[in-house]
Amino acid sequence: MKRLICVIVSLGCAVVFAAEVNQEWLSVFPSTQRDALARRLDAYLKTNRARDWGKVYDLISDSGRGGVNRQTFVAKMKAAHGREFANDPDLLEFRPVRSRSTQTDNSEYDVFGCGKAQREGRDFNGVALIHLVFERNEWFFSGWTFTEFPNEPCRALSDPSWEAPDPMEWNQPLDELRSLGGIPFHVDNSKK
Numbered sequence: 001m002k003r004l005i006c007v008i009v010s011l012g013c014a015v016v017f018a019a020e021v022n023q024e025w026l027s028v029f030p031s032t033q034r035d036a037l038a039r040r041l042d043a044y045l046k047t048n049r050a051r052d053w054g055k056v057y058d059l060i061s062d063s064g065r066g067g068v069n070r071q072t073f074v075a076k077m078k079a080a081h082g083r084e085f086a087n088d089p090d091l092l093e094f095r096p097v098r099s100r101s102t103q104t105d106n107s108e109y110d111v112f113g114c115g116k117a118q119r120e121g122r123d124f125n126g127v128a129l130i131h132l133v134f135e136r137n138e139w140f141f142s143g144w145t146f147t148e149f150p151n152e153p154c155r156a157l158s159d160p161s162w163e164a165p166d167p168m169e170w171n172q173p174l175d176e177l178r179s180l181g182g183i184p185f186h187v188d189n190s191k192k
Helices: 002-028 031-049 053-059 070-080 154-158
Strands: 090-101 108-119 122-135 138-146
Touching (some): 002 031, 002 090, 002 108, 031 053, 031 090, 031 138, 053 070, 090 122, 090 154, 108 154, 122 154
Antiparallel strands (some): 108 122
16 A cells, blocks of 8 residues: 555656656747647647648648648648658647747747657657747747757757757748649640
């Protein structure tokens, strides 16, 4: 009985510690927006994992959408994230660890964490970042990427000397929307 109590107390302490560590990434955000942001990130991850591109569309920033409508967005995402052939990996998991503001007005942030993705049945793990934008009084996402190729191991984030890479440009449509995948085009047969 004494061992069981010790195990339960130890597990409880580990869960509390893990929860505190997981919340540290929110410290750079205004306190009034942290809960809503955590819920939005959770929704973004769930809809990506489910490949529910129509719902992902609702969570993407204006610049990330690149002016395309929902129908075009869904078609382009389906083309880029096929099961048999994929131009882009599917984001399956993301555990946020650190964040930073990338704009002086605190309207854009990079969130770094341990990411897991899959492309054509192959798993990829490593340090990833998700870019967030505050627009229209809500948090939206401009995309995600791994920080390095080959992928930087997640344990790097626990190193106090780890430095985030230079900020990327996120003021353009998602990669999937910039590729030709899913767009029909005509090629004339060459005349002989």
